[in-house]
Amino acid sequence: MKECIIKAEKLTKTYKLPAEKILAVREIDLDIYDGDFIAIMGPSGSGKTTLLDSIGCLTTISEGKLFILGKDVSRAKESTLVTIRRRFISFVFQDFLLIPSLTALENVLLPLHFARLPQEQRKAVEVLKRVGLGHRVNHLPSQLSGGEKQRVSIARALVISPKLLLADEPTGNLDTKNSQEIFDIFKQLNEQDGLTIVVATHNSKLGSLAKRMIIIQDGRIIPREKSIL
Numbered sequence: 276m277k278e279c280i281i282k283a284e285k286l287t288k289t290y291k292l293p294a295e296k297i298l299a300v301r302e303i304d305l306d307i308y309d310g311d312f313i314a315i316m317g318p319s320g321s322g323k324t325t326l327l328d329s330i331g332c333l334t335t336i337s338e339g340k341l342f343i344l345g346k347d348v349s350r351a352k353e354s355t356l357v358t359i360r361r362r363f364i365s366f367v368f369q370d371f372l373l374i375p376s377l378t379a380l381e382n383v384l385l386p387l388h389f390a391r392l393p394q395e396q397r398k399a400v401e402v403l404k405r406v407g408l409g410h411r412v413n414h415l416p417s418q419l420s421g422g423e424k425q426r427v428s429i430a431r432a433l434v435i436s437p438k439l440l441l442a443d444e445p446t447g448n449l450d451t452k453n454s455q456e457i458f459d460i461f462k463q464l465n466e467q468d469g470l471t472i473v474v475a476t477h478n479s480k481l482g483s484l485a486k487r488m489i490i491i492q493d494g495r496i497i498p499r500e501k502s503i504l
């Protein structure tokens with residue numbers, strides 16, 4: 276039986292602002308299994324980022340339950356969430372978030388440092404090669420194209436050999452050709468390496484390349500036939 280990487284039960288996230296309470300994610304039930312490739316789609320403000328941040332332990336949840344690799348982290352301390360993030364879950368963001376003063380190789384080595392894993396250059400070069408950047412290891416981010424920067428950020432995500440890769444609008448800043456290349460990399464990582472991937476995207480063509488599509492509206496998962504997408 277496939278391992279359940281993430282189990283969310285009635286997961287709810289509320290943002291409390293001085294003047295109002297925003298229910299960004301409402302009672303979401305979601306199981307993510309080893310080897311899944313899920314696209315989360317929905318209109319702007321529907322809760323995609325909040326859901327990814329919640330299952331990725333970037334934020335605490337307000338109500339409901341969240342299990343990661345079978346461990347109940349619903350009310351876990353920040354220090355526990357940090358450890359889970361550093362060891363098991365990697366993120367790819369729309370803005371790449373590379374450190375400008377570090378080379379591609381040095382950017383990729385950083386997560387090993389934070390996870391207190393051996394900073395093996397060989398491993399970092401290997402993941403850069405995996406995303407087709409073996410010839411760009413010593414380039415600074417400013418010397419790379421947008422698509423190459425996103426590939427460095429994917430290599431940085433892969434270097435800890437995560438159980439789960441979460442990507443929030445990874446192609447939002449890229450043209451059609453580079454967006455397709457990034458999705459091709461995700462597809463290969465999923466099909467060849469068995470990596471579990473969840474990606475939030477506005478791009479329905481790319482979203483349809485995932486094995487499973489989830490539509491979210493007003494913080495809730497809705498059946499596809501009711502979706503406006």
Ligand SMILES: Nc1ncnc2c1ncn2[C@@H]1O[C@H](COP(=O)(O)OP(=O)(O)OP(=O)(O)O)[C@@H](O)[C@H]1O
Pocket residue numbers: 290291292297298299317318319320321322323324325326
């Ligand atoms: N840090 C925050 N504090 C308060 N409200 C927030 C915060 N982050 C998001 N929200 C609100 O929560 C709701 C869901 O936002 P979220 O960013 O998850 O949507 P999204 O689906 O990712 O949108 P987009 O497609 O534009 O990225 C929105 O109403 C948003 O205004």
Ligand SMILES: [Mg+2]
Pocket residue numbers: 323324325443
């Ligand atoms: Mg978002």
